[in-house]
Amino acid sequence: MNGVAQQITEKRGGAMLSRVAENLFWAARYIERVDGLARLMDQAFQVEFDSGFDDGTTGPVESILEILGCREQCATDTNQAAFKSGQDLMRWLAFGKNGLYSIRSMVAAARENARSTQEALSAEAWNQINRFHLSMSSRKAEGRFLASPVRFLESVKRSCVLFAGLIDATLPRDEAYHFVQLGSYLERIDMTSRILASATRNVLIETAAGDGTAASEELEGLRWTGLLKAVGAQEAYLRRFRGDITSEGVLKFLLLEHEFPRSLRFGLNRCLESLQEIAGPERTKYVSEAERLLGRLESDLRYLEPSDILARGPVVFLGEIQNICAKVGGEIARDCFV
């Protein structure tokens, strides 16, 4: 049977199917968004524990709806009048059926995207995403959530990280890998900028309403601490700034820091790297608009000081970043997916 031996020829050229690239990109985005959402929910739970569930319907859970832009969908789905506590909202965020906003529906979407690209993923990465989906879609999942939301969210985060880890450990650094990276980091940039914008807006409102007393300063400190926890940056921040939590420090760390894997600039650099790898060493392709947009933002972040951002108005600045993310998503789709 010399036929088996002769077929050991290498596959040349990095081109992959556009449809597969698109599915990988979206599978990665959904998983990253689930990770972000789980972290936000986890943090919201901690805050509610501290303050009790007695302050009506507003609070950290509501701000998650604002960050995800799904307040309306949530209101129609859950018949807002019936809300007794943030618990109902949390449950909707975990298991809601309509729209791609809940953990369950986004994991299902990630899995559906991955299912049609199994041959481009490694078997281990596919198994992980499939198992994740099976555990989220089972009826037992709601029981586990009610028994301990925090442990439930912990396991969600772990599943996301495991997927990322398996991608890292089992995929060759070819186009498939870079489309996954692009999806993950673009989503992370988008998510971080939304979270940051929401927190900044709240701080601004509170500062305006506050009286400059120690109490209102304490509240601001709590806001920033919560934000750092929600993006998984608290410990790294504390080590870097030795416990001093200020708005300038937080902006510097989450926007401008180039070594911290959850900062905007770090994510931008990864996106740029992947875009360049996808374009290939010969750069036969036009240096894409996506690359130009991200590159310009990266150089902005490289040379800006936190005070510049505060002077420009952080909410406006973060809004621009979200616009850029949306544009980049569109550009990638136009260049690679059609």
Added chain:
Amino acid sequence: MQTMRQTSGTSWFEGYQSAGWDEMVAANGSIRPHYEEVASRLAELTPADIQRRHRLADLTMRQQGITFTVYGRDQGVERIMPFDPMPRIVPADEWEKVERGLKQRIRALNLFVHDVYHGRKILKDRIVPADLVLGCTSYRREMVGIQVPSDIYIHICGTDLIRDPSGEYLVLEDNGRTPSGVSYVLKNRQVMKQVFAPLFGDNIIRPVDDYPARLLSMLRHVAPGGIEDPTIAVLTPGLYNSAYFEHSFLARQMGVELVEGRDLVVENGYVHARTTSGLKRIDVLYRRVDDMFLDPLTFNSSSILGVPGLMGCYRGGRVNLANGIGTGVADDKGIYPFVPDMIRYYLAEDPILRNVETYRPTLPSHRQHVLANLHKLVVKAVDGSGGYGMLIGPASTAEERESFARKIEANPRGYVAQPTICLSQHPTFVDGALSGRHVDLRPFILYGEDIHVLPGGLTRVALRQGSLVVNSSQGGGSKDTWVLA
């Protein structure tokens, strides 16, 4: 009917009933020699062990996404094919004969397809009735006179075998279009090794996991002439096809792209895939899309699964398809009774594997016999598949028989009839105990540079007692199949 007992350990065979040909238990109640090793290993396991491992096997399959989709009310449900851990074992000498018989058959079938679309010698010599072939629903006029590489049409064949009460292997049907199930053969073996390792004992079993490599090698061999390093792809109808897992699995195992019709485009007479860096030429498609959906310009114009212009590339020899177009004339149920004659005609050999005796109502004497014995026969529509359009005589009502009799009289060419055969049975785990269930066997044959028969194949098992229907869509399960070295 016999009952028998086992002497030491768990007595799995207490109260076990054998009927027809039992693969494992001989008529006198003894374990057949090639199953002795497994029987003694099995005696060391308790029903609780087996159930725990059985659950683990199901979980493994579900987690790996080894599922097929069953469409029900509002959304598809993904199911695993039930897996029975009791392996079916085929001794080396028995397999040797099956293998020779299958190779002989695929050679004859390919010569037949080529003949039908070229000289039609077999029709002119009146070995096979011409009206039967040319009136067959899967005859493709578009294929007349077209040259395909190495004159191979059926590259992959899944031939269904059954065993009669004397233990003889008979061919029930040939699947020469897009046979499926091979992924279960490979996965069943993997899961068996992972979860039921103790059952293997000292048996030396012929491996199956080189199938994807052999499939790839075959596909490369049949690339259009003059291509140094052909690009292969698997063409799937998409995510919602019930065999999608298999398409994806084979693509992954071969390291080739899995494409859908919408990923392909014909440009300058060649088939290309749309990739992130432009169009890339494809030379051979292992297509799992039916003939009629391949090219909306030539066949079903409402198909969205196909590639407009594909047929033109195929006719021009600028792309090859496996299997070829129009192979359905060879595995049509109306043509099936003539396969032994084809073997004699083309190869001047006697058929090694026999057909199931088949009556053709077109012949007046057969028609008379069929109509008089409907209660004993199985009647099949020649263009039906998957258990549709079938009458199982012994299980039918008088009205059903009456309606089939009218259909046969109106369209004698549309039906064939066979005696109801008691399929062989095999010990199978049911509710923690072993019980006999009917099985069949689908070996897979590859025809490229040479002919390769995958040792074993897919053993399907009817999990309902007494049921003769082994189709997976009808609740059938599967078993690992061991061919001893």
